[in-house]
Each structure stands twice: as C-alpha cells, then as structure tokens.
Amino acid sequence: MKKLLLLGDESIAQAALDAGLSGMYAYPGTPSTEIMEYIQSSKEASHRNIHREWSSNEKTAMEAALGMSYAGKRAMVAMKHVGLNVAADSFINSALTGVNGGLIVVSADDPSMHSSQNEQDSRFYGKFAFIPCFEPSNQQEAYDMIFDAFEVSEKYKVPVLFRITTRLAHSRASVQLKAALPENKLSLPVDPLQFVLLPAIARKKYKALLSSYESLRYENRISKYNFFKDGKKRELGIITCGIAYNYLMENISDSPYDYPVLKISAYPFPTDLIKDITSRCKEVLVLEEGAPMIEEALRGILDNGIKIYGRLDGTIPRDGELNPAIVGKALGLPSSYGEEVPSVVKMRPPSFCKGCGHADMFNSLIETLKPYGQGHVFSDIGCYTLAALPPYSSINSCVDMGASVTMAIGAADAGLIPSVAVIGDSTFTHSGMTGLLDAVVKKSSVTIIISDNSTTGMTGGQQSQATGRIEQICTGIGVEPEHLRIIIPLRKNHEENARIMKEEFEYKGVSVIIAMRECIQTATKRKKTEIANE
Amino acid sequence: MKNDIILSGVGGQGILSIAAVIGLAAVANNLFLKQAEVHGMSQRGGDVQSHLRLSDKPVASDLIAFGKANLIISVEPMESLRYLPWLSKQGWLVTNSSPFINIPDYPPVDQIIKEIKTIRNHIIIDADAIAKEAGSARSGNIVILGAASPFIEMPYASLENAIKKLFERKGEEIVEVNLKALRAGRESSDAIRS
Numbered sequence: 001m002k003k004l005l006l007l008g009d010e011s012i013a014q015a016a017l018d019a020g021l022s023g024m025y026a027y028p029g030t031p032s033t034e035i036m037e038y039i040q041s042s043k044e045a046s047h048r049n050i051h052r053e054w055s056s057n058e059k060t061a062m063e064a065a066l067g068m069s070y071a072g073k074r075a076m077v078a079m080k081h082v083g084l085n086v087a088a089d090s091f092i093n094s095a096l097t098g099v100n101g102g103l104i105v106v107s108a109d110d111p112s113m114h115s116s117q118n119e120q121d122s123r124f125y126g127k128f129a130f131i132p133c134f135e136p137s138n139q140q141e142a143y144d145m146i147f148d149a150f151e152v153s154e155k156y157k158v159p160v161l162f163r164i165t166t167r168l169a170h171s172r173a174s175v176q177l178k179a180a181l182p183e184n185k186l187s188l189p190v191d192p193l194q195f196v197l198l199p200a201i202a203r204k205k206y207k208a209l210l211s212s213y214e215s216l217r218y219e220n221r222i223s224k225y226n227f228f229k230d231g232k233k234r235e236l237g238i239i240t241c242g243i244a245y246n247y248l249m250e251n252i253s254d255s256p257y258d259y260p261v262l263k264i265s266a267y268p269f270p271t272d273l274i275k276d277i278t279s280r281c282k283e284v285l286v287l288e289e290g291a292p293m294i295e296e297a298l299r300g301i302l303d304n305g306i307k308i309y310g311r312l313d314g315t316i317p318r319d320g321e322l323n324p325a326i327v328g329k330a331l332g333l334p335s336s337y338g339e340e341v342p343s344v345v346k347m348r349p350p351s352f353c354k355g356c357g358h359a360d361m362f363n364s365l366i367e368t369l370k371p372y373g374q375g376h377v378f379s380d381i382g383c384y385t386l387a388a389l390p391p392y393s394s395i396n397s398c399v400d401m402g403a404s405v406t407m408a409i410g411a412a413d414a415g416l417i418p419s420v421a422v423i424g425d426s427t428f429t430h431s432g433m434t435g436l437l438d439a440v441v442k443k444s445s446v447t448i449i450i451s452d453n454s455t456t457g458m459t460g461g462q463q464s465q466a467t468g469r470i471e472q473i474c475t476g477i478g479v480e481p482e483h484l485r486i487i488i489p490l491r492k493n494h495e496e497n498a499r500i501m502k503e504e505f506e507y508k509g510v511s512v513i514i515a516m517r518e519c520i521q522t523a524t525k526r527k528k529t530e531i532a533n534e
Numbered sequence: 535m536k537n538d539i540i541l542s543g544v545g546g547q548g549i550l551s552i553a554a555v556i557g558l559a560a561v562a563n564n565l566f567l568k569q570a571e572v573h574g575m576s577q578r579g580g581d582v583q584s585h586l587r588l589s590d591k592p593v594a595s596d597l598i599a600f601g602k603a604n605l606i607i608s609v610e611p612m613e614s615l616r617y618l619p620w621l622s623k624q625g626w627l628v629t630n631s632s633p634f635i636n637i638p639d640y641p642p643v644d645q646i647i648k649e650i651k652t653i654r655n656h657i658i659i660d661a662d663a664i665a666k667e668a669g670s671a672r673s674g675n676i677v678i679l680g681a682a683s684p685f686i687e688m689p690y691a692s693l694e695n696a697i698k699k700l701f702e703r704k705g706e707e708i709v710e711v712n713l714k715a716l717r718a719g720r721e722s723s724d725a726i727r728s
Binding site for chain 1: 544557
C-alpha cells in the first residue's frame with residue numbers, strides 16, 4: 001500500500017477517509033485545523049462527496065456529527081482543546097445517547113499554550129464522559145488507531161475521544177496506508193428511543209455506560225496500544241503516555257540503560273499493567289504530556305505506596321510541554337545544552353500583517369478612547385487579540401470565544417461607559433450572536449465593533465460563516481438600523497471612523513460598528529488564484 | 535546516518551518550503567523523517583522554526599534535543615542565533631545576512647554578524663541579493679537551502695528532484711528559477727569554504 005508524508009493531523013484525516021468516513025465536522029482551531037483542511041482538499045473526499053464544510057462552532061459541529069452517526073454513518077468531529085469546552089454539552093450527553101455509526105471526537109491539546117488560552121488536558125474529558133480515549137504517540141499510530149477507534153465506537157455504541165497534542169498534530173512523518181473500507185449505509189438506530197435522553201431513559205443509559213466503561217479495559221482494540229516491556233533495572237520503572245514515549249526513547253534507545261517501560265496510548269488506562277510495573281520496580285517515573293492524570297491516580301490522596309517521580313514532585317515541571325531535555329534530566333542524564341542565546345537576539349512576537357484592517361481599526365479606536373482613559377475594551381479570540389501587544393496595548397480582555405460582547409454587557413451593567421467589545425466576524429457567528437441578543441433585549445449601553453475581515457484569519461484563512469451576513473444578522477437580532485454603522489478601516493478614513501466611533505460611544509444603547517476590510521493574507525491568496533485562473 | 539536540522543526564520547519567509555524540499559528528498563532516499571513545524575499564532579510576523587530529523591533508522595522524538603543539531607538553516611540572521619542551544623559543537627550554521635526588521639529594537643546588523651562569526655562552522659551569504667541575481671527575489675529560502683546542501687547527507691540531485699516535484703504545478707518557469715537559486719546558493723557556499 002501507499003506511503004505518504006503526513007502531518008499528525010493529516011494522518012488522522014487520511015485514516016478517517018480510508019476507514020469509511022461519511023462526514024467531517026469542525027470549527028478551525030490551532031492545532032486541529034489541518035484535519036478538516038486535508039479532507040476539504042482531498043480528491044477522494046470530493047469524489048465520494050463526503051460532508052466537509054466548516055461549522056459555526058464546535059458545538060454545532062459535534063451535534064451534526066452525532067446526527068450523522070444517528071443515521072448509521074461514520075462521522076468525525078475535530079476541534080482544539082478549548083473547543084471541546086464549547087461542545088461539552090453535546091459531547092458529554094453523546095456518551096449517554098451512544099452512537100449508531102462510529103463517531104470520533106478529535107481534541108487537539110496545546111501544552112505550553114503555543115496558540116491557546118489554556119493547556120487543559122482532554123484526557124480528563126474522556127474519563128468524565130466515561131468513553132474510550134486514544135492518545136497516539138506518532139503519526140503511524142494515529143493512522144492505525146482511527147480504524148480501531150471507529151470499530152470500538154460501533155461495538156460499544158459510544159463516541160470515542162481522540163486526544164492529540166500540538167507536537168504530533170504539526171509534525172510530519174511517513175505513514176503507511178491500509179486498504180480502504182467502504183462507507184456505512186444509511187440505517188436508523190434499532191431502538192427508536194436511543195437518542196431520547198428523558199430522565200427515565202437517561203438513568204438506564206447511564207448505568208449501561210458505567211458498566212461498558214469497565215469492560216473497555218479488556219477490549220483488545222484498546223489494550224493492544226498499551227504495552228509493557230520488561231527491563232533488567234528494577235530500581236526504576238517508567239510509565240509513559242502518548243507522545244512522552246518518544247522523548248523517553250530519544251534518551252534511552254542508544255544507551256545501556258534497560259528500564260522496564262509501560263507505554264500507555266489508550267484509555268481507560270490498563271490497571272493490571274500499572275499494578276504489574278509498580279510491583280516489579282522499587283520506584284516509578286511517570287511521563288505524561290499534559291496534566292499528571294495517571295500520576296494523580298497512582299498517588300491517590302495517601303501517596304503511601306512506592307516512590308513516584310513525575311510532575312507532582314517537581315521531577316518534571318508541573319506545566320508545559322515535555323521535550324527530550326526535560327525527560328533526560330528526569331532520568332539523571334547530563335545536559336547537552338549548546339551555546340547560550342546571545343543577548344543581541346531580541347524577542348520577535350507575532351504582529352499584525354502589513355496592510356491589516358484590524359490595525360487601522362485599532363488606530364481609530366485608540367484615539368477615540370483617549371478622553372475616556374484606560375480599561376474600556378473587551379476583546380476576543382482572533383488576530384485582533386494581537387492589539388494586546390505594543391505599540392497598540394489597547395485591549396483589556398481575551399477570555400473565550402464570544403466573551404467580548406458579554407463581558408462588555410456586564411461591565412456596562414456595572415457603570416463602565418463606554419463599554420466596547422471588539423470581535424472578529426467568524427468569532428461573532430461562533431459565539432457572539434447570542435450575547436448580542438442579550439444586549440439588545442436588555443438595551444445595554446455597549447458598542448460592539450465587529451472587525452470583519454471576511455475570513456477566519458488566525459488559523460490561516462478558513463471560510464467564515466459570517467461573510468456577507470453580518471448586517472442582516474445584527475438587524476435581525478434587533479440592532480437599531482441607525483446604530484448599525486459600517487466603516488472601512490483604511491488610514492485615509494481615520495478621521496471619519498473615529499467620529500463614527502465617538503458618536504456611538506455616546507449613544508446609551510446597543511451600537512454595532514462593522515469594520516469591513518478583507519484580510520490581507522486571504523486577499524493576496526485570492527488575487528493569486530484569480531490571476532492563475534485567467 | 536542521522537541529520538538533525540533546525541530551520542529558522544520569520545513567519546512568511548518560506549522555511550516550510552525548505553522543509554518540504556528536504557522532506558521529499560528524504561522520502562526519495564528511503565530515509566526516516568520527522569519534521570515538527572509551527573502553525574497558528576506565531577506565523578503572524580513572529581519567529582518560526584522547524585525541527586527536521588532525517589535518519590536511516592526510525593526517529594523517536596519529533597523535537598531535536600539540545601546540543602544535537604548538525605545544522606541550522608536560517609533565512610534571517612538574528613533568528614539563526616536563537617537556536618544556538620540546539621547546535622552541536624561540530625554543527626554548521628548557514629544563514630542569510632539580510633535582516634527582516636519588523637520590531638522596534640532590532641539590533642544593529644553588524645553586531646549580529648559578529649556573533650554569528652564566533653560560531654566555529656558558519657556560512658553567511660546575502661541570499662536576497664543572490665536570489666535577485668538568479669532571477670527571483672522570492673527564492674532567498676531556496677538559495678539558503680543550496681548553501682546548506684553540502685551539510686545534508688543526501689545527493690544534491692535529490693534536492694533538485696524534490697524542487698521539481700514541489701514546484702511542478704506552479705509551472706516550468708518557477709521550477710527553473712528555483713533550481714537556479716539552489717545552484718547559486720550551493721556555489722556561493724562552496725566558494726566560501728574553498
């Protein structure tokens with residue numbers, strides 16, 4: 001069979017295609033975005049007419065995927081870790097409804113927060129929902145696991161969580177493909193009440209879910225990814241989870257050490273193998289990418305068993321991504337650190353692109369806000385969050401998707417005037433619209449600036465559900481037409497834009513200012529394509 | 535055979551194209567490969583790097599350990615210094631001398647060049663100027679790859695083939711310009727070392 005050079009994200013997408021996927025659902029989010037992008041650009045997906053459109057947010061994506069599963073077909077939904085918080089309601093309850101066609105939920109965690117607001121470990125969500133969780137350590141394993149994840153999902157009638165981290169998502173390696181499976185045919189659930197979570201039904205389903213979670217420990221398609229390799233050294237056994245195994249091997253594969261090693265890549269975790277390694281060894285080192293989930297379980301509250309090294313005793317830093325150096329140090333190996341970075345090297349943080357409309361919008365906003373003093377701007381998740389950095393230093397919050405609108409409402413309730421929200425077009429349709437409805441109903445004194453660049457910019461320019469619809473959405477929600485203002489954020493319009501902003505700051509009600517200018521990155525790409533097509 | 539390479543530059547300067555060329559060549563040479571890239575937030579004019587690992591044996595870690603890189607390939611001079619903790623004592627640093635200035639406190643270029651010259655094995659070339667001469671100002675990244683090619687344990691022709699494959703769909707002209715850029719980089723590097 002064919003071998004391809006694939007990112008971790010792409011290997012998951014290719015595997016899903018080969019495992020009979022019928023529908024892919026997602027909202028863009030680093031480091032998960034390339035899964036959907038791969039399927040969108042796949043000729044095979046186009047030929048089979050696999051569903052592959054972006055959703056408005058992770059919750060709508062999760063629910064649509066569940067709907068496809070209801071209809072008997074295999075579906076996958078992908079998101080970044082914080083996206084799973086947005087989808088959590090449907091995600092947790094999908095464990096209770098169970099599935100019909102196989103359903104995989106990919107959550108891409110971002111330890112060290114390369115491009116995120118937190119570094120939550122999605123494995124907890126697997127345990128929380130009582131569903132199996134796969135955590136591949138490399139691209140090939142990710143590919144192979146998708147086949148097993150669909151099988152497990154259909155055999156146990158539960159969704160399966162697929163947890164990856166940035167380093168795997170965005171690292172490329174050669175992947176050996178398998179023979180492709182056919183898609184499932186349309187078929188309804190045998191039990192017409194399977195997806196009806198009325199309390200009386202949900203109580204029964206919850207009991208069944210709890211017992212199925214225990215039986216998953218003995219499922220071969222899970223347990224084959226957890227293996228124990230005995231070693232001569234009885235002083236120290238090592239437990240690794242997911243990608244942590246690679247950093248261990250990087251440190252010990254060329255050296256004479258011979259530790260007993262337990263590699264865990266699928267959950268519920270293998271209690272028998274863990275008991276086995278801890279009974280053979282005097283001490284144990286636990287290496288986990290993310291939170292110390294296994295380590296906490298091992299220690300318990302009493303922590304009176306064998307000596308355990310890990311993130312909780314400081315052997316490994318409590319937060320942040322692992323790397324070969326951290327694992328080497330935990331093993332007591334000497335540091336191989338090269339030359340120090342010379343002091344002449346300065347920080348180079350990300351910044352607005354040249355020709356970015358957000359930048360011109362902020363220039364007008366900063367000037368207009370001067371008389372009111374600091375602290376009036378609630379921002380959101382997107383490129384415009386870069387206005388937190390100098391020379392702009394002009395936003396006061398960035399919490400979660402949509403929080404700009406709703407935090408501005410709360411601050412206005414408290415008497416902060418003006419109270420300004422800055423939100424992008426895609427973020428607005430993701431989670432800003434409901435907040436705007438709150439503002440309209442309550443007649444809040446807020447000014448909401450929708451910085452509309454007609455794309456989902458920060459993740460690389462994916463289609464925005466908002467494009468061409470924002471005005472209608474706002475008037476539909478009930479924004480007064482005279483306080484729905486449209487500006488073009490160009491330097492030449494600065495005076496006029498500042499005047500419009502000032503007028504709306506002084507209005508004691510809901511104002512929406514749409515700052516419309518296409519993202520310079522997507523505009524450049526679009527022009528290139530247009531020229532190529534001519 | 536084991537080549538651990540760090541690619542560095544600023545978002546948008548084309549280090550992922552360098553990675554793609556080496557990656558295609560590695561596959562053609564039946565080598566094992568892992569290549570970790572940076573996507574997302576840091577791409578907006580921030581510093582970017584990629585860890586590229588080639589070996590005739592399977593590669594474990596996606597990241598290169600400190601002090602183990604054989605080669606730093608940088609399309610920007612200040613960025614080449616950011617990864618010195620990863621460079622081995624015998625390793626080579628190959629960099630563009632032409633700065634990308636998008637921060638207010640960018641240091642004087644001569645100070646950066648002075649620091650680069652303290653590294654035992656270094657090659658500094660003005661890739662932007664060489665690229666322009668070769669006919670494409672935007673091929674500075676491929677010029678740098680050419681300059682680094684003596685330190686990558688693969689036949690030069692396999693890099694050429696990879697360029698042909700990578701740029702194929704952009705047309706014959708783009709392929710030729712990039713092959714010329716690769717050659718020009720290689721020649722300037724050879725001239726410095728001879």
